[in-house]
Amino acid sequence: MSGQVELVRLNKSRAVSTLPQGYGLIALTVLAVTVAASSLAVAGRLDSAYGIAIPAVACLAGFLGALAPRVVLTLLFATAPLLWALGDASIFESEHAHVNLPMFVGFVVVVAFCHLLLVKDPDPGIDLIRKLILGMGLACFPAIFSAQNFFTGAGAYLRIMSPYIVMFATLRHVRHKADVLHFAKSMAFALLAVAIVLVIAYERSELWVDFGGYTRLGALYFQTQGLGMLLSVMVSVVMLNYLLTRNKGYLLLLSFPLVALFLTYVRTAWVGGIVLLVLLTFQIKKSYGRRLLLVGLILGPLFLSAVWQGILRYDTAVDSPQVADKILSGRLGVDAIAIERYLEAPLYNEIFGIGFFRAKEATGLVYGEEFMIHDDYLALFIEAGVFALPFFLAILIALLRRSRHGKRRALERFSYDMYGAASILIVAVMIMGIAGAFYTEVLSNFYIYGIMGLMLSQSRLLDPWYRNNEGAGLRRQTLNQVQ
Secondary structure: OOHHHHHHHHHHHHHOOOOOOHHHHHHHHHHHHHHHHHHHHOOOOOOOOHHHHHHHHHHHHHHHHHHHHHHHHHHHHOOOHHHHHHHOOOEEOOOOOOOEEEHHHHHHHHHHHHHHHHHOOOOOOHHHHHHHHHHHHHOOOHHHOOOHHHHHHHHHHHHHHHHHHHHHHHHHHOOOHHHHHHHHHHHOOHHHHHHHHHHHOOOOOEEEEEEEEEEEEOOOOEEEHHHHHHHHHHHHHHHHHHHHOOOOOOHHHHHHHHHHHHHOOOHHHHHHHHHHHHHHHHHEEEEEEEEHHHHHHHHHHHHHHHHHHHOOOOOOOOOHHHHHHOOOOOHHHHHHHHHHHOOOOOOHHHHHHHOOHHHHHHHHHHOOOOOOOHHHHHHHHHHHHOHHHHHHHHHHHHHHHHHHHHHHHOOOOOHHHHHHHHHHHHHHHHHOOOOOOOOOHHHHHHHHHHHHHHHHHHHOOOOOOOOOHHHHHHHHHHHHHOO
């Protein structure tokens, strides 16, 4: 028995020792950013002030990433909604660029943690995901230079890639169950930040916005759609904390994101919130899930007219393609314009994408107002190119396979619930992506992929060196004897 206990301890120490310090890679990252900023300044693409400020911020980010990575992640998860609510607050501004707070935070996160993607992982499955993310980063890179300007392209690139970097940062800095609980609770603290934003918005008479003929919940510089998507993800964050701790206080807290989500009147977020709530209830206990579905079937007819009105929203019946497009918030028309813009593009842009946010410029010429593509998969294909979409799909599939496989082989309830919650969340992301939920919604993606990082960390919490069938049996036997 003592030998087996020692084996478990040795595996724990090995898991910790595989976490790289990465100081040299951080220094190289800062150097690369400095060279790039200086080159752009010399070429006239960047003001000289930026040529000095960007390397300075990169040095700060590298310093934080090297000395206080856990603190940076904790603050990011806990305060991100407050930072994004101030989203249009300019940090740097000139005739060439407008740098706001979200772009600044994304830049700091990328510089502080991107070196983690360059370190090979001892787990083949995790290393495959790492390589897929690197491939997606390379595939999306040409779209930066096809955007309207460099800062628009770079900002979109940061919005797409920084959540993946947060995922690996979370993974690398989880070594014990206490770390999982720490980061999960810091994500739940984001609801306090949301509440603060709503209070400030109420005091400034900016709590409600008129959009699409409806008065909806909004907050400062939060777009209603972005707030709705964030709140739907917060449902999974709260439920995850309950699954891991079984603290009933989280069930009481759940009412806040659900009520706020309803008041946003964002249908895609509604669907995501309902899917997450129902499936995560089944994860808690199957009988609870069946009861929730039964209650929904009983009470559903009482709200059927209101739900149907919310679905139709802009008309009373679907009697023409034009009305259908109107009911679908212009999805058919907007996506058709984007496809036409793509088909008219040069061969280079058909392969590497027309450029970030170029599609909404085309809709502005037709409608007089710019709209994003209403489909994550289509948006990535048109704006980032034919190589970006396969990498994106491969990342989602790899994460789903990993979570499903881990759930089947989990030895403890803690890991079982962590894998189950991650699996449910990634399925919801896949479904909501059809309606265009998370393409550049970096705030929501921070929490989605932060949870994915917690999921990936489960395999190394105990003994990452024995994952085959014989190893699983040895692991189970050892655990029973230790306990």
